[in-house]
Every structure is written in structure tokens, then in C-alpha cells.
Amino acid sequence: MKQITVKRYCKHRTPTPSIDATYSLPQKVKFLLDALDFIKEEIDPSLTYSHGCRSGICGSCAVRVNGKEQLACKYKLESNDHIEALDKLPIIKDLVVDQERALESLKRAHTFFQPPANSAQSPQELERIETQSDCILCASCFSACPVLEVDSAFLGPFALTRAYRYINDSRIDNAQTTIDAIQTKGVWNCTLCGECTLVCPQGIDPKNDILMLRTKSVQAGYSDPTFGSGGGDDFLSGGLDPNF
Ligand code: SF4
Ligand code: SF4
Numbered sequence: 001m002k003q004i005t006v007k008r009y010c011k012h013r014t015p016t017p018s019i020d021a022t023y024s025l026p027q028k029v030k031f032l033l034d035a036l037d038f039i040k041e042e043i044d045p046s047l048t049y050s051h052g053c054r055s056g057i058c059g060s061c062a063v064r065v066n067g068k069e070q071l072a073c074k075y076k077l078e079s080n081d082h083i084e085a086l087d088k089l090p091i092i093k094d095l096v097v098d099q100e101r102a103l104e105s106l107k108r109a110h111t112f113f114q115p116p117a118n119s120a121q122s123p124q125e126l127e128r129i130e131t132q133s134d135c136i137l138c139a140s141c142f143s144a145c146p147v148l149e150v151d152s153a154f155l156g157p158f159a160l161t162r163a164y165r166y167i168n169d170s171r172i173d174n175a176q177t178t179i180d181a182i183q184t185k186g187v188w189n190c191t192l193c194g195e196c197t198l199v200c201p202q203g204i205d206p207k208n209d210i211l212m213l214r215t216k217s218v219q220a221g222y223s224d225p226t227f228g229s230g231g232g233d234d235f236l237s238g239g240l241d242p243n244f
Helices: 032-043 100-108 123-133 140-144 157-167 175-181 195-199 206-219 231-239
Strands: 002-009 018-025 062-065 068-071 082-084 091-093
Touching: 002 032, 018 032, 062 140, 068 140, 068 195, 100 157, 123 157, 140 157, 140 195, 157 175, 157 206, 175 206, 195 206
Parallel strands: 002 082
Antiparallel strands: 002 018, 062 068, 062 082
């Protein structure tokens, strides 16, 4: 037998809405999603989680295991694992979160497809956006991003990765609108910590996409709003030896 702990959440539970519940599972249960199915079918039908394709494509079963974002259908279970809902998003029940806030960032970043006049695309042009197009909107990167911990208005990694995808799409003729939309609480607010890249199940590198977006922004006439302010100004006005 192996044991796992699931952080259960119910807003009506008193005195505290969250509790850790430990479950024993047969050794043959291999993947986390199978374990959640086993608990629901054999132990407690009230356990609530979401899933869809069961093959790492739909992104709906993302949770945190021992503090790191994983897709439940792809994660191989270890004894004593601790399972909890994604972070930075309101929990509806147990492992199900309300993704509205994360998906809203896609609208704010103007990252949606508008049918172009000419939809022809060469294989080379397609290749330029292929990696970012693989995003399954699992919100794992959103959950892992430390900036969202302190600034809930930050667009977050997957909206910015999508922005990069649309800006680079040869069929899109309004890339400037997307570049304009990511200047506020977007491309310059990222700390480039790389946590988003570490957890992406699709091998996407939002941190690098954000770096590329900064270059695109500068080419479009924007600059880092923090550059030359704060410490930099102090250094130039007060710290620099005039005889240097
Ligand atoms: S690299 Fe930027 S977007 Fe990614 S987790 Fe860090 S702060 Fe968030
Ligand atoms: S970039 Fe990766 S981690 Fe983020 S939502 Fe898309 S697939 Fe998930």
C-alpha cells in the first residue's frame, strides 16, 4: 500500500475550510489521476477534481504535488506525496480552481486569433510559433509565478507566451495592438526567475518568450519603465564622483 495526502477544501467546512486527508492506495495505482479516481470510487465520492483527456493534452487536471505543479494524468505517484490545488486562483472545492482570473489575462493581453485576409502560411512561418501554440492553458505557470503572489494584476506567464505567439504569427496584421497591451503589468513586471519554465508540461519557455517580447517592445519604441529610475538615478545624481 502507498499513502498520499490530499488537501481538501470546502468553504462550508468548520472550523476551517481546509484539511489534510490521508488515503491508503493499492501499490498498483501508478498515476495520480488513477489515485484520485480510486479515492472517489472506493473511499470518498465527495472528492472533487477535474480532468478531461487523460493524456496530457487538455490541461484540466493540473494540481500541485509537494509544492510543484504537475498534470495528474502524467504524474507518477510516490508514497507520501502531498496533493493540493493550483496556487494564485480561488479554490472552488478540493482540487478544482476557478480559472477565470487566469483566462481574463488572455483578453487583457489581446491574445486571440482574428481571421486574417490571407491565411496562407509557409512551413517556416508556422515553425516560428509552433512551440508557443502547444500551450494547453493548464495554468501551472500561473500558479508557480511569484510575481502574481504580490501583484494580482500582472498578466502572468501564459498570457505573455501567447502574446509572443500572436506577435510572431505571419498572418496577424495588428501585432502592434498586442505589443501595446502588454506594456502595463506585463512584459516589464516579470523578474525573469524562470519558475514558469520549470513547471510547463509542454516544454514551453515563457521566461525566454518574455525576454523576446522585451526586445520586440524596444523595437516598437517602448522602454523599461524602471530603467534610470530609483537606484539608478540616485547613483547618477549623488553617487558618481564628478572627477571620475
Ligand atoms: S519568469 Fe516571469 S512570468 Fe515566469 S514565473 Fe518568473 S516572474 Fe513569473
Ligand atoms: S505555458 Fe505551459 S504551464 Fe503555462 S499554461 Fe501553457 S502549457 Fe501550461
